Amino acid sequence: MRTLSLIVPCYNEEESINIFYNAVAKVFASINEKTERYQPEYLFVNDGSNDKTLPILKDLQKQHPKTVHYLSFSRNFGKESALACGLDAATGDLVAVMDVDLQDPPELLPKMIDLIENEGYDCVGTIQKERRGQGKLRAFLSARFYNVIDAVSQVRIEPNARDYRLMTREMVDTITSLPEYNRFSKGIFAWVGYKTTYLKYESQPRAAGKSHWSFMQLVNYAIDGIVDFSDAPLKIATWIGGLSCAVAILGFIFVIVRALTVGHAVAGWASIVSIILFLGGIQLFSLGILGEYIGKIYLETKHRPKYIVKEKK
Structure with a gap:
């Protein structure tokens, strides 16, 4: 048998x-x-x-x-x-x-x-x-998780x-x-x-x-699944950083051209601060993604057992 x-x-x-x-x-x-x-x-x-x-x-x-x-x-x-x-x-x-x-x-x-x-x-x-x-929220997010992981995973x-x-x-x-x-x-x-x-x-x-x-445990589980089976978040962070850099360069050119043609400084400290905060948020977001992968590498390199069996029969 x-x-x-x-x-x-x-x-x-x-x-x-x-x-x-x-x-x-x-x-x-x-x-x-x-x-x-x-x-x-x-x-x-x-x-x-x-x-x-x-x-x-x-x-x-x-x-x-x-x-x-x-x-x-x-x-x-x-x-x-x-x-x-x-x-x-x-x-x-x-x-x-x-x-x-x-x-x-x-x-x-x-x-x-x-x-x-x-x-x-x-x-x-x-x-x-x-x-x-x-x-309904949990069911919706669950369905979107599978859409995302299928799109980014091999x-x-x-x-x-x-x-x-x-x-x-x-x-x-x-x-x-x-x-x-x-x-x-x-x-x-x-x-x-x-x-x-x-x-x-x-x-x-x-x-x-x-x-x-709990809801947060499921969210963390979804993040672990994406990070474990795809490097797409790292690529996304790279593209976001590159796009932000390109927009900053265009903005810098716009300021110079306007200063030369109009002849006075661009007003709007509130908008400048908002842009700085936005770019800082992108940097922290990218660092957070990088930190997820570094944390996974850290745990892997420690070579700790996945579990400890105290008693069995």
Whole structure:
């Protein structure tokens, strides 16, 4: 029998864990109904939770010692680190990434397995048809983020693609071989290539609890994605700086010509101050973009681990 590893990041998800396990167990029962095809390997990654997530995972592991495993971080490292940890630890012939809140419907797993086994795909991802339960502003900005990253990145990231996907062992080994500290999984999944298809599904409500992603966290996540997979912001800063310099030269020529022809100084200190502030803002903006890239380089060169596992079973 082959093994299918399920990587499940958890951060303060005490209400969802058992609900998730029971739902996925039913799916595996249907998969193995006629013949035993896949043995599940549950890899719950506790990302520094401060509720009862870890004790619940320990109890679940004691009940199912052969199939349930957990890895608990020494602190909160973030979902990207939890995904990296799960991929490093997974031993399955196929590897799935899922959210514990059941917004990723496990009922899609049989179809995903079929596409890999019978259609020759290396990866089957998922796309939400629409984002229910989100505010209009957040949904609008999310859609614009995918427009921007597709325009500036060398790889295409499907709009509204979820982390929920099923991958072959070969693809997972390729992903885990990438050494970078700064990780944007959606971009990495696309960058490594491999034959990929997507299943669309209606968005699902959370099984329990509430989302831990704040608006600013999502904004920072979007910035990280753009910076990690494109140098376009650096080029934009260069072009803005060059354009500002050209406009300044034209303005300087205009002042000289007017002084020679009209014979008096140009009035308007308020406009001059506004221009100075505008140019200063452009400089700071460009320095901010440069700082993002330097900060990424700084973190990469320190060679710190992406996560620290304090306890596992």
